[in-house]
Amino acid sequence: MLKTKIIVNLKARNGKAEKKWDRFKSKLSIPFEEHITLYPGHARELAEEFAFEAQERAEDVLIVAFGGDGTVHEVIDGIGESGYIRIGAVPSGSGNDFHRGFTLFKNPSDLEKYVYNPTGDAWMDLGRFFSETGQYMFVNSAGIGLDAYIAHKVNQSSLKKAFNSVYLGQLTYSYFLFQCLLKFRPFNLTVQTESDKMTFANVWLATVSNQPYFGGGMKISPKSEPDDGQIELTVVHRLSAMKLLVMFISVFFGMHTKMKEVTQLTGKSFSLTVDEVIHRHADGEYAGMTIPYQETRFEVKPARWKLANCKKKAGLPDQLFNGEERMEKMERGS
Numbered sequence: 001m002l003k004t005k006i007i008v009n010l011k012a013r014n015g016k017a018e019k020k021w022d023r024f025k026s027k028l029s030i031p032f033e034e035h036i037t038l039y040p041g042h043a044r045e046l047a048e049e050f051a052f053e054a055q056e057r058a059e060d061v062l063i064v065a066f067g068g069d070g071t072v073h074e075v076i077d078g079i080g081e082s083g084y085i086r087i088g089a090v091p092s093g094s095g096n097d098f099h100r101g102f103t104l105f106k107n108p109s110d111l112e113k114y115v116y117n118p119t120g121d122a123w124m125d126l127g128r129f130f131s132e133t134g135q136y137m138f139v140n141s142a143g144i145g146l147d148a149y150i151a152h153k154v155n156q157s158s159l160k161k162a163f164n165s166v167y168l169g170q171l172t173y174s175y176f177l178f179q180c181l182l183k184f185r186p187f188n189l190t191v192q193t194e195s196d197k198m199t200f201a202n203v204w205l206a207t208v209s210n211q212p213y214f215g216g217g218m219k220i221s222p223k224s225e226p227d228d229g230q231i232e233l234t235v236v237h238r239l240s241a242m243k244l245l246v247m248f249i250s251v252f253f254g255m256h257t258k259m260k261e262v263t264q265l266t267g268k269s270f271s272l273t274v275d276e277v278i279h280r281h282a283d284g285e286y287a288g289m290t291i292p293y294q295e296t297r298f299e300v301k302p303a304r305w306k307l308a309n310c311k312k313k314a315g316l317p318d319q320l321f322n323g324e325e326r327m328e329k330m331e332r333g334s
């Protein structure tokens with residue numbers, strides 16, 4: 001039976017995760033370790049420690065992130081590139097975009113079945129970005145502009161709690177969209193791809209996606225596949241505040257891609273340079289501000305973490321090689 005460690009953020013969904021955890025735990029009959037996070041960043045530290053232990057013991061371990069996107073982000077950041085760790089998740093946050101883009105454990109019995117018979121694991125890509133002010137990773141998406149500004153306001157606000165208390169957590173982002181729209185000033189953007197350089201005027205947001213969803217269920221990047229070794233850049237530019245609102249509504253259905261003001265590119269890296277001080281985010285968490293005319297380089301790291309219980313066909317044949325061999329193969333480009 002696979003060793004199982006569950007990292008639980010009781011503070012997720014403004015504390016509502018606690019009740020869910022009590023119910024979930026009471027129905028589990030497999031042996032597992034429970035690790036409650038005590039402060040922001042604790043999930044990352046725990047995951048790092050578990051990955052280190054697994055490496056030392058050459059032992060496969062399942063780490064389940066019980067929380068929202070922030071908790072999953074920390075856990076995946078913490079494990080580094082360990083080939084011994086499989087990541088699972090139980091959606092218990094407000095937005096839960098991770099859980100829309102990746103397979104998860106919907107209930108205790110899903111988890112138990114997997115632990116008795118751990119099949120269907122698949123290597124998933126990781127996004128990273130680098131700038132003068134720091135280095136960040138992302139599992140779902142990262143970006144510059146209005147989306148980052150909204151994410152920052154949402155995370156700071158006590159209204160998130162109010163929405164969560166009436167089970168409308170995923171509407172928080174939409175609510176703040178209206179507010180931030182009035183304050184935010186579009187910027188100019190230069191994008192350097194692997195083969196091309198392009199400029200965009202009056203940009204509202206530039207988002208880099210590893211999976212389709214962001215902002216609590218908006219399908220911003222319908223083509224994104226988290227195991228294809230590529231990332232997608234979405235640039236929303238040259239449109240009025242009113243049309244931007246229409247675009248955000250159409251995003252829920254993935255229809256915005258037909259608008260001429262929405263440009264989508266696929267690649268392995270994108271260097272973005274803006275002419276203003278603009279908010280950035282990584283998986284919906286504040287990730288510093290841009291420095292005007294200094295680039296932020298986004299890139300994909302293919303097959304860097306292993307998703308448990310993956311229901312879709314994996315991009316890489318996981319069964320064929322272990323973590324170290326996998327890294328060697330990738331470095332050799334095979």
Ligand SMILES: Nc1ncnc2c1ncn2[C@@H]1O[C@H](COP(=O)(O)OP(=O)(O)OP(=O)(O)O)[C@@H](O)[C@H]1O
Pocket residue numbers: 009010011012013014037038039040041042067068069070071072074092093094095096097284
């Ligand atoms: N004991 C704790 N006290 C305070 N904050 C914590 C604690 N444990 C974890 N956190 C922080 O809680 C934050 C929010 O968690 P998480 O993102 O999982 O839930 P959420 O915000 O409700 O969901 P989502 O991100 O899906 O909208 C994370 O940034 C995490 O670092």
